[in-house]
Amino acid sequence: MPLDKIWVVVEPAGGGAATNGLELLRGARQLAATVEAVTFGDANGAAATLGDHGASTVLTVDTPNAMAGVPVAAAIVAALAASPAPPAAILLPQTYEGRDIAGRLSVALDAPVLANAVGLAEVDGRLVAEHAVFGGSTIVKAAFTTDKVQLFLVRPKSFAAEGGAGAAGTVEALPIPDTGRSGATTVVARHAEERQGPKLDEAAVVVSGGRGLGDKERYGMIEELARLLKGAPGASRAIVDAGWVPYSYQVGQTGKTVKPNVYLAVGISGATQHMVGMKGAKKIIAINKDKEAPIFAIADLGIVGDVNKILPKLIDALKSRS
Amino acid sequence: MHVAVCVKQIPDPAAPGRLDPTTRTLVREGKFVMDDSDSYGVEMALQLVQAAGGGQVTVLSMVPNREIKGVKDALAMGADAAIVVSDDALTGSDALSTAKVLAAAVRRAGGDAGVDLVIAATESTDGYTGTTPVQLAALLDLPSVTFAKKVVSDGVKVTVERQTDEGYDEVECALPALVTVTAGVVEPRYPSFKAIMAAKTKPCQVLGIADLGLDASSVGFAGARQEITDVVAAEARTAGDIVEDDGEAHLRIVAFLETLKVI
Numbered sequence: 001m002p003l004d005k006i007w008v009v010v011e012p013a014g015g016g017a018a019t020n021g022l023e024l025l026r027g028a029r030q031l032a033a034t035v036e037a038v039t040f041g042d043a044n045g046a047a048a049t050l051g052d053h054g055a056s057t058v059l060t061v062d063t064p065n066a067m068a069g070v071p072v073a074a075a076i077v078a079a080l081a082a083s084p085a086p087p088a089a090i091l092l093p094q095t096y097e098g099r100d101i102a103g104r105l106s107v108a109l110d111a112p113v114l115a116n117a118v119g120l121a122e123v124d125g126r127l128v129a130e131h132a133v134f135g136g137s138t139i140v141k142a143a144f145t146t147d148k149v150q151l152f153l154v155r156p157k158s159f160a161a162e163g164g165a166g167a168a169g170t171v172e173a174l175p176i177p178d179t180g181r182s183g184a185t186t187v188v189a190r191h192a193e194e195r196q197g198p199k200l201d202e203a204a205v206v207v208s209g210g211r212g213l214g215d216k217e218r219y220g221m222i223e224e225l226a227r228l229l230k231g232a233p234g235a236s237r238a239i240v241d242a243g244w245v246p247y248s249y250q251v252g253q254t255g256k257t258v259k260p261n262v263y264l265a266v267g268i269s270g271a272t273q274h275m276v277g278m279k280g281a282k283k284i285i286a287i288n289k290d291k292e293a294p295i296f297a298i299a300d301l302g303i304v305g306d307v308n309k310i311l312p313k314l315i316d317a318l319k320s321r322s
Numbered sequence: 323m324h325v326a327v328c329v330k331q332i333p334d335p336a337a338p339g340r341l342d343p344t345t346r347t348l349v350r351e352g353k354f355v356m357d358d359s360d361s362y363g364v365e366m367a368l369q370l371v372q373a374a375g376g377g378q379v380t381v382l383s384m385v386p387n388r389e390i391k392g393v394k395d396a397l398a399m400g401a402d403a404a405i406v407v408s409d410d411a412l413t414g415s416d417a418l419s420t421a422k423v424l425a426a427a428v429r430r431a432g433g434d435a436g437v438d439l440v441i442a443a444t445e446s447t448d449g450y451t452g453t454t455p456v457q458l459a460a461l462l463d464l465p466s467v468t469f470a471k472k473v474v475s476d477g478v479k480v481t482v483e484r485q486t487d488e489g490y491d492e493v494e495c496a497l498p499a500l501v502t503v504t505a506g507v508v509e510p511r512y513p514s515f516k517a518i519m520a521a522k523t524k525p526c527q528v529l530g531i532a533d534l535g536l537d538a539s540s541v542g543f544a545g546a547r548q549e550i551t552d553v554v555a556a557e558a559r560t561a562g563d564i565v566e567d568d569g570e571a572h573l574r575i576v577a578f579l580e581t582l583k584v585i
Contacts, residue, residue, distance in 0.1 A: 032426070065492045069456065069485075070465070086521070092451070096469050096486060101511055103456025112418050112547050115451040128551055133348075134339055139556045140346070146547040153453070160552040171554060184465040184496040188481075193489035205584055229584060241358065243506040246471065247485050253450050254359075262584055272339070285575060298559040301578045305567025321576075321585060 001125050005087040006032040009071040009072070010050060011097055012065050014041030020093040022053045022161035024154055028091055029054035029165060032056045036087070037169060040072050041065035041075045054165035059174050060095070066187045069100025074183075075174040076101075077108045080149065089127050089150035091120070102153050104182075111148035116253075118158045127152065135272030135294075156201060157259050157280065190224045193246075198232050200249065205231025206260045206281070208251050209239060210274075212267020212288055212307050216244040221311045222266060234258065236268045252277035267307045270295030287311075323477060326431050327366040328357045328424055328442040328455070330357040331385050331392030335447045345543070346550040347414060347447065354385070356392035359443035361510035362503050364396045366473055367441050369508060374477050375545035377438075380431040380502035384423045386413045390526055397521035398513035404526040405431055411531055414543030421457035423541060428462060439480065440500040444469055449553065459500035466500040467493050473509055474551075 006028040010021025017039065028035040037055035039046065040063050047058045059079065063071040080086045090105070092098040094116060106113045119130035119139075127150050128143045144150050198207065207223035207229065219239070226233040234256070235249040251258055252274040263281035268274060270286070270293055278284070279298055286299035287307050296302040304311060331354040333339075342349050356364075364381070371377040381396040383402040388408040391466045399580035405427050412423065428440055440459070445452035459466035469489060469494055480499055497503075513521070531541060539545065565574060579585045 030527050033532050039378040063369055066486070067467075067493060096484075099452050100456050100466070100468055103453045104460050106418050106453065107421070107457050107460035110418075112416050113451070113453050114400075115417070115453055116340040123551070132556060133341075137558070139554050140341070140343075140550055141552040141554070143546055144548050145338075148547075181463050182460065182465050184499070185467060186494045188494055189492040190486075191492070199487075225464060229579070236394050237505070243509065247444075247469070247504040248487065248508065254445050254447070262487055262579070262582055265523075271336075282558075283578075285578060287575075288570075291566070296564050299564070300562035301574065302562065302564035303567055303571045303574065304564065309569075310567055310572050310575075316577055317572055317576050318585065 002122055003032040003127070005034040007036050007038050007087040007090045008055065009090065009092040009095060009098060009101060010037045010039045010043060011095060011238065012039065012041035015042050015045065017043050017046040017049050019161055020095065020156040023156065023159040024056055024093060025050065025053040026162050027120055027154070027159035031120060031127065033237045037175070038072070038076060040068050047171050051166050051169035052163040053161060055169040056166065058169040058171045060171060061174050061176060063176060064187065065292040066190060067185050068097050069104055070179050070183050071176045073101045073104030073108060075176045076105060076177050078177050079174045087149065088092070089095060089152065089153055091152050094153040094155045098153060099202065102151055106151060109148060110142060111151055112146070113151040113153060114142055115153040117152050119152045120152065120154065126150065132276050135275035155257050157257050197227060197230065200232040200234055201256050201258055203232035204261045205229040206234050206251070206258050207231055207264040207266065208234035208268060209266050210236035210238060210268030211238040214308060218246055218308065221315065224315055225264070225311065228315065228322065231260070236274050257316070265295050266311065268295055269293040323371050323374035323439070324380070324432065324435070324437045325371055325377070325439045325441060325559060326380045326382055326428050326437045327360070327363045327367045327396065328440065329360045329381050329383045329393060329396050330446045331355065331383055331389050332357045332399045332446065332448045341553060345414065346553055354389045354391050356395040357443065357447050359445070359447055359505060361399070362505055362507050363441040363443055364399050365504050365508045366403060367512040368400045370439065370473065370475050372503040374475065380405065382424055382427045382431060384412060384420055388528060390528065394521050397524045397526065398518045399511055400517065403524060406526065406528045407531065407534065408528055409530045411538040411542045412527065414546055415541050416546035416548060417451045417454045418457050419541040419545035421454050421461055423531065423534070423536060424454070424458050426536055428435065430534060436498060438497045439475070440464065442502050443501070443505055444502045455500060455502045464498055464500045465495050467495050468502040472499050473501055473503065473507065
């Protein structure tokens with residue numbers, strides 16, 4: 001029996017709705033009779049898109065895109081208290097803002113959160129979340145044993161977004177109550193980093209580098225290879241921790257989930273923490289000097305060798321074709 | 323300036339993990355170490371206190387089995403004192419229960435004056451839920467800035483460069499506050515032998531939940547209010563062609579990319 005109602009938090013993106021929010025709407029409408037979206041920032045004009053993806057009502061919180069955790073959570077808590085028919089579950093994307101909102105909601109409602117869900121199913125009227133553990137080799141299913149609203153943080157790409165589900169959603173504004181001390185933050189400035197080519201989590205080709213590159217300067221080869229393949233450069237946690245590239249490049253459990261057509265893992269051994277973020281790629285190519293590296297167990301093409309010898313030749317070969 | 327840093331002690335992350343057959347939760351055994359992700363927070367705290375002209379760094383950790391090895395790592399880096407909350411009742415705690423315990427530990431560490439800043443990693447390496455720090459901030463009614471890649475403070479506020487999908491936001495936040503730091507935010511120091519020896523005599527208080535006025539029903543499996551309903555094998559990927567580079571392996575990659583119509 002499907003749930004009566006689910007709310008989905010949809011983040012804004014480029015004047016519309018973020019893809020990961022549309023994915024969640026698709027998931028939610030397989031689980032509940034009524035799906036409503038909660039959005040904020042510059043997605044307030046996205047009612048038609050959200051309706052098309054299954055949201056019958058679009059609840060908008062008038063707060064900027066940045067640092068939305070406290071005001072959005074406060075608005076949701078107030079709306080839940082005032083609603084004659086509150087939702088049984090709230091789905092949020094496992095993103096910077098999504099995690100902030102979930103954490104604040106959890107405390108205000110004294111409700112636990114299940115995070116990093118990669119799938120959701122309805123079983124006997126409650127939701128059961130799937131979690132990928134041990135590098136994605138095992139799926140653990142978990143559910144709540146409380147009557148509180150069920151809070152789930154869902155990893156991007158867990159569902160495929162699909163439109164055609166309905167007309168533009170009815171827009172309803174959610175007021176923001178006073179957020180007191182916890183609201184004492186101010187966004188002074190926003191900075192966009194110049195990054196050419198497709199976004200990491202949307203690219204058809206992802207080229208990721210790891211510690212096997214040897215030193216920071218050689219990451220330039222990863223960027224060049226990504227550019228030649230019209231893809232995006234990524235990174236293992238090891239080189240993000242080492243400060244070679246920013247956190248936003250990280251692919252893995254503590255980082256982005258990617259599902260490109262082709263994933264090139266260069267100098268990455270394949271720690272479980274990395275694998276869980278990329279094993280959904282259609283094809284995987286790995287280059288590593290250690291033939292026992294776990295990455296080879298999931299690679300469609302594995303090259304055992306020195307990345308610093310192979311990469312320059314690969315780059316030259318690709319350049320000579322273009 | 324008084325900075326409290328949350329530190330998680332975890333089993334060796336390189337060791338293969340397994341689930342307890344009865345509880346179906348992650349088995350946490352063997353030698354514990356400080357989660358690498360937390361070394362950035364400890365370093366950040368030390369640098370902020372130094373920049374403020376002095377103060378205190380207190381390390382807070384929750385663990386079911388009285389483990390203090392990982393906390394000693396933080397003390398060796400230069401933290402002044404530690405509070406470890408350890409209690410059998412904590413086994414099975416979820417992120418919210420953990421935040422409740424840490425909130426009590428922050429209050430204990432701060433005393434009447436309170437702490438100025440709480441620092442945590444964005445997420446732990448073993449559980450990686452990533453919600454505990456914000457839950458902790460909410461319980462303490464503190465503002466929070468997550469995913470910091472740069473943090474400076476004038477003692478009244480913190481100014482943070484916060485990672486976003488497009489770049490970063492510059493965020494100001496009045497103290498007291500909570501900040502989560504990403505890896506690479508600062509370069510964690512390696513403790514000297516002298517510092518490791520000195521850490522042995524630094525105050526390290528081990529408290530039970532009753533010492534903090536917490537109720538056993540609000541933590542551990544009881545407080546988590548969630549259950550594992552099933553554990554199944556995921557769809558497996560199989561290995562394809564593995565070839566040793568003979569100087570021409572790059573051509574194999576080019577050919578493979580051609581068949582995939584990438585080039």
